Amino acid sequence: MAQEKAPQRRFKLSLDTWAVWTALTLVLLVRLGLVTKVPW
Amino acid sequence: MASTSIAVPQAPSLPPALTLLRVVPGVLLLGAIGYLGKFIEQSINAYAKAHHLTIPNIEYVLWAILIGLVVSNTIGVPRVFQPGVATYEFWLKAGIVFLGVRFLLGDVLKLGGLSLSLVGVELTVAIVIMTLLGRIFKLSPKLTSLLAVGSSICGVSAIIATKGAIEADDEDASLAIAAILALGGLSLVIFPLVGHALHLSDRAYGLWAGLAVDNTAEATAAGALFSDAAAKVAVLAKTTRNALIGFVVLAYAIYWAGKGQASEIKNKAGFLWQKFPKFVLGFLLLSLLATFHAFDKAQIGSIANLSRWAFLLTFAGVGLRTNIRELGKQGWRPFVVGAVGEIGIAVITLAIVVVADKFI
Numbered sequence: 056m057a058q059e060k061a062p063q064r065r066f067k068l069s070l071d072t073w074a075v076w077t078a079l080t081l082v083l084l085v086r087l088g089l090v091t092k093v094p095w
Numbered sequence: 096m097a098s099t100s101i102a103v104p105q106a107p108s109l110p111p112a113l114t115l116l117r118v119v120p121g122v123l124l125l126g127a128i129g130y131l132g133k134f135i136e137q138s139i140n141a142y143a144k145a146h147h148l149t150i151p152n153i154e155y156v157l158w159a160i161l162i163g164l165v166v167s168n169t170i171g172v173p174r175v176f177q178p179g180v181a182t183y184e185f186w187l188k189a190g191i192v193f194l195g196v197r198f199l200l201g202d203v204l205k206l207g208g209l210s211l212s213l214v215g216v217e218l219t220v221a222i223v224i225m226t227l228l229g230r231i232f233k234l235s236p237k238l239t240s241l242l243a244v245g246s247s248i249c250g251v252s253a254i255i256a257t258k259g260a261i262e263a264d265d266e267d268a269s270l271a272i273a274a275i276l277a278l279g280g281l282s283l284v285i286f287p288l289v290g291h292a293l294h295l296s297d298r299a300y301g302l303w304a305g306l307a308v309d310n311t312a313e314a315t316a317a318g319a320l321f322s323d324a325a326a327k328v329a330v331l332a333k334t335t336r337n338a339l340i341g342f343v344v345l346a347y348a349i350y351w352a353g354k355g356q357a358s359e360i361k362n363k364a365g366f367l368w369q370k371f372p373k374f375v376l377g378f379l380l381l382s383l384l385a386t387f388h389a390f391d392k393a394q395i396g397s398i399a400n401l402s403r404w405a406f407l408l409t410f411a412g413v414g415l416r417t418n419i420r421e422l423g424k425q426g427w428r429p430f431v432v433g434a435v436g437e438i439g440i441a442v443i444t445l446a447i448v449v450v451a452d453k454f455i
Contacts, residue, residue, distance in 0.1 A: 070185055074192065075377035081401055085397045086394060
């Protein structure tokens, strides 16, 4: 008999959401002046 | 919507710190290849300037993709680098969010509105062409659905989303993904050539690349290979297309559920939200903040450069994940259907874009 899967308790973010939060965090650091003059 | 979930085996659940460590070598490889591409571009330009030569500028985008292609098709990507290389889609999405700062909301609405109406036409054309070709070449109906979604919306991500929703076979999904990836690679060569030959404006070319190139990474690269301004427009047009992914996947899910070959979707609003690409919201938020002068000029410059670095990693990943031998093993019929369909879509969207660019 197939065993029932334990409910997934860990809060998982999608790749999309990770990318958005990472980008917004970096933008916040730039806005606060903690990251300046990013070169290219 | 990780497009890598089929191409790259997923590791079992690991603690976050270990997961982060696993991606470090691959991300460093992406950075090294991307930076090498940038270095080659700058070196050639510096040499040409010093010797008063006129050499066409080959963007770092093309170098990064080419180096990635050579590595992946000669020595291959060693296992230790694979989890990090698979993050290229993460960098792509972060890069698109950063890019929002270079758009005023008015431009987004104007260009996005134009893109949206063109996307409507492109969607119809792509789905009709692919469905007809699938029937002519006697592909399985679900493979045809996957190819239609892949060519009409956003390539690999859309195929994976649809695969789950219509309960298609893994084999059909792999075939459709292989066809879309191979054709995406070819478009990187063909689109800039055609664009320059026809002297398209940045706006027309960007719209065309955003509408007709299937994968977001390739659409961004195809735009960047033409010009920086074209890349901006291509990303916006492609993002508009991506935003519609949920609706198209839902329509196919309802169609296949109606035939009794897929489960019925009960919570349609929840389904649409689940499939909606969240980076579109991040892009719009930054555009809104830039419109209301939340950043000074230097900050906008820094965020725009963050976007360039994120795209640099993406372009290296596009080359590294393309294995020509693997693509060749997948059988010819999906490729023929994909290729004929894509040519038809590219020609029709080009005609629409040229007309739209003149009159709108």
